[in-house]
Structures are given as structure tokens and as C-alpha cells.
Amino acid sequence: MRRPGSASAAVALAALVAWGCAARSPEVYGRTVTLIPVESSAPKVKGELLAVDQQRLWVRTKDGVRDFAPASVREVRVRRHNLTGGWARRWGLVGGLVSGVALTASCSSVEGNDVGGCAAVGGVTAGLWALVGFLAAPSLEASSQLSVDPGSARLKPYARLPAGLPKDLAPASLEQGPPAPK
């Protein structure tokens, strides 16, 4: 008979894998993009890519709909999937916390075990999870984004409105909808 511990690990793994592999519901919004400005002192801008039109890049940011001249942008990073570097770091911290607490509690439940020693076991395990999360982050971050030249026509398919802004549409009206990516 399989032990429940193994089963739970298998379920966790399957969930993780499923999350990475599963097909998602249709994307009706534009992709999340990060604009890297030419000017090094200028802040990066993150938001939903609305359109590439009228020689401008239209982006819905947390501050509203903004447009940018492609010449002012060095690079546009287009989000391809959600397993980002930040996700890896959060996975390491949450996994480490859960695993560390569970192991400490489990170890402490055995009569005769030193609580300090058990805490050390939990701590080392949590540290391992966190370390792995932080080590995996750069690789995931790199795979989660596509770097595109701001003047390239390759950007258009990732926009909500790939054909450009419709006539008579006030760009500000596109502010509605779920919170813009931050």
C-alpha cells in the first residue's frame, strides 16, 4: 500500500505540473508588457498592451492608458507565461515555510527529540526550499518573457487590439476592466 505521505507529494507535484502544463482559458486582453526606456533614469512601465498604432505604443497601466513613442523605448518585454521569477521566489518561501513547520512539528512529536534540534531540521529544510526558489528564479524569469524591438510589427499580435485603435474610440475608455498588471 502506498503511504499517504507519498500520495500527498504526488498530488502536490501533479498540481504544480498541471499548473505549468494546462491549457488556459482564452485570453481576451492584451499581453502584459514591460517597457524598458532608453533613458536609464526613467522608470520601467508595466501594463497591458492595448495597441500598436499611430506610431505609438498604447499601454493600460495602473495610472491609466498611456502612450509611448517607440523611439523612447529600448525594449519591450512580453509576458509569455506566469511562472515568473517572482513566482519561483514565492514558491520557495511558501514551500519552505510549510515544509519547515511540518517537519519541526513532526520531529517534535517524537518523544525524546530535542526541540531545538527539530527546529534546526525545519530551519535547514526551509532554507533549502528558499535557496532553490531563489536559484530557479532567474531561469524562470528569462523563459517567462520575450524581448521584442519596440518598432517591430511582431508586437502587434500581443495587443488587445492588434488592428490598432478603432476610429472614434477614446483611448481613455479602455481603462475599464480588471486592474492593470503591476
Place this chain on the structure above:
Amino acid sequence: MEEGGRHRNAASVALALLACGCAIGVREPQLHEPVVPFTAAPADSELKVHMKSGELVVLRHWQAAGSGDRLTGEGQAYTVTREKRGAPGRHDIALAEVALVETNSPETVTSAGLAIIVATTTVLGGITGYCAINPKGCFGSCPTFYVLTLDGREPERPQAEGFSESIARVLEARDLDALEVARPGGTDVAIVMRNEALETHAVRRVRLLAAPRPPGGRVLAGADDRLYPARALLPPLECLAPEGDCREALAATDGTARVSPADGGDLATREVVELVFPAGRGSRGVAVAARQTLLSTFLFYQTMAYVGRSAGEFLATLERGGPEAGRRALGMARVLGGIDVEVAEGDSPWRAIGSFDEAGPIAGDRRVLPFEASGSGPLRVRLRLTRGHWRLDSVTLADLGEPVLPFRLEPLFVERGGQRDEGARTRLLEGARHVVTHPGDAYRLTFRLPPSEQPLELFLESEGFYYEWMRGEWLAEEDSAMAALALVDPAGALRRLAPAYKTQEGRLEQAFWASRFRK
């Protein structure tokens, strides 16, 4: 399924999971002018129709209609702000109102980072899950038992070692050991249980079994754990081993043991010892007192060393695989086997009467193998055993009575560090949970014997399991191929390991006793 096959399957599943885990599904959009047919867009694929108005219709089943100037299909419409427009349904769209059509091709991107995360979740998550469910299995190896003398002294060597083959929880077992001591009825017997190795012991029960000795005789445990009164124990008239006469060595249980060297080419090579006893009639038994050499310990430690850093995974696999996997893990011990005993009277043919197979190199044990003697002539006894695997102390002939029921005694007191430990006593009495001990731990158990006119022969019954600790120095010998060989082809492994064992055989005993761990 063979062990090796199961490992290969497990590795395949792990690789498949890793492959899936490293490959992340992404969608790559492609734009098409609104002229059917759309490249790489089968009719059952999702089609995103971008209207000139900025609205969007996502069609799941679609086809060209009219003279190719219309699209019809099932799907959902969205406003320019991407709110749903109405319920999902049938749409008939004039291509003249369409700005662009979008198809999506499923692609994958790979990431070494995700592979690391999947592997870590599998390994650390698995260990955490296993330990949370089975804490003692993770944090908690064969206890030794010392019967204190009447004046309270602890002997130098233990009289019993518990459940030596129970190297994992799945192999948890009850063990009965003859203590080779008797005590008057109505007195207290103190036994010290020690953990003297780098092991974690999980002890479920410890009981003392007491049976009155027959006048001038002994009580012997059979291979089936039944206790037989033996009125007399006769030494052999003759004893012939490959090295010559062995009568003196095997005449009495006195600690003087007969041991042969292991074979240098195959550790499973067997030998034969033949003995002759006087003729007898009725219920008889061949009583064998012996303990294992350190050959089995060497093989166990060597297997652990070969498994190396995968020892945790190895034990977890053992636990998951149940008793059958456990028996396979003890494959080399199984091939070495016990001491098989056959008897023949006069000119009658040989008949097997059982095996002596008490595991463990620390404390000897004595078992009697009963049979019915016809008295048709001198009794010949033949022992078949693996060379270098056994320290034979005595082989005697017992005149047996009917099995007796012993007094089964629970510990009256359990003390640790001079203090009563009621928690440990409760656990040993109830048997629902284990008393877990670590290297250097010692418990003193006191039993009160019932009144008896005859001295009481004592036996120790212990139940539990243990985990061996990995040693840092073993990791240098990590060898997955040899670990696999030990599991899949134990007989082959015994041939491969013979030269290595022979270089250490002469000094193993001394080194082993010098390694006892005491606080």
C-alpha cells in the same frame, strides 16, 4: 515485478514528470487578413475574430459561409473593454466588418529553473509528507538487552538483541530470545535495554517470558516460538566439520564457538557439519545455539554505503513496497540463509526438521528443532550452513516434553537516567505507540517473577523496528550499480563482494565490539 524493473519504471515516471514540468505551455498568436481559409487554423480550433469596432468574438467551432464572405460559428462576443456581450451562442459575422483574425499555436518553452523546482518539490515534498505521516520513521534502529546479575551488575555482553532483521518499519517484527539465565520465582529481574549503535530504535513491546525448568533440565524455544521442557541435553558422540573434529567446540553452550572462514570467491558457499548422537525414542529435538558472524552486518552496511545519498529514498521505497519489498531488500541475507538441519536414524534416509535462522551478530540464541525419533539406531544429524556466516556454540540432543505455556510478564517499572518513565512504560504496555531511542539511550526495565517452586527459565520477547544511520564515510563508496546488483541479483553480489569481505574478515569482530556507543 523485479526490483530493478520497478526502479526503472519509477525513474521513467520521474523523468516524464520532469520533462512535463520543465516544458511550460505558451500560446503564440498569429494574425491573418480576414480572407478564408486562415493558415494553420482547422475549423475546430479557437479563432479570435477582431472586429473593426474593436470588439472581439472568440469562436470555437466555425466555418466559412455564404460565398466565403461570412463566418459562422459558436462562441462568445466581447466588447472593446472585453466585457462579455450576451451569452455564448451562434454568431454570423460578415468578413467586411472584421479587421483581423487571430489563431493561436500552442508551443512550449523550457526552463531549467522549473526542472529544479519540480525535482525539489518531489524530493523535499515527499520527505516532508512521509515524515509528517510517519514521524518516528524519520526521526526516530536493534536494541541490546542486558540481564543484571543478582547483585545488580550489568554483564559485559548482552544476552539478547531484538528484531535484528527489522531494518524498516515495514519489516517490524516480534523476536523471541533465550536469555540463558534462570531466576527463582517471586524475585525481580532487571534488564537494561540499550541503543549502542548509530541507529534509531522504535520499540513497541518488551516482555519477559518465564517457564519453570524441569528438574535437572532446561526450557528451550522452538523455531515456532513454542517453549519445550528438555529433561536432558546430550552432547554429540562424534562431530565432523571440514576442518576436522568439532566435538569439543559444540558439546556445550559455553561461548566457545566453532566458526569457519568465508569463501574467498563466493560468500554464499555452503558447508556441511555432521554429528552423531546416541539412539533415542520419542519426542526429541536438535538444540542449536549460535549467533551470526559479522558477515551479514558487513553486507548490510555495504549495501547502505552503495545506496549512499539515496538511502532515504531507498528506505521510503522499502516502506512503500510492503513486506515483499522488505524481503527483497534482505535478498543477500536470504541467500546466505540459516542453518538447515536434517536427521537420519540407523540406515534410514535423511529428513529435514527445520532451520535455525536467528539474525544478529551481537547476542547468541538457542533454538530446538523437534522431531519424533524411532530409536532404530544412532541418530545422525547433518547441518548445512553458509561458510563464515555462523558462530556455532553448541549442538545438542534434547529429550523433549510437551510444550508449556510461559508466564508472560510486562515491565513493572521502566526507568531512564535513574528516574521512573511512566510514559515509556505505558507505551510498552499498550503497544500502540513506540518508545523511540537514539544512540546512547538506556532504559532499565524491572519485571516481577511469579512464585514458582522451580527456577524460572527466562526469555525476552521484543517487538519493533530500527533505522540505520548513514555514516559520512560510507558516502565515498556510493555505487548505484552495486546497490542495484545487491537488490536484483543478491547471489551475484555475494560473489562480487567476497574479496572485499575477506580482506576485513579477521578484524571485523574486534572492530565491531569497539564501536559500541554509550553515553
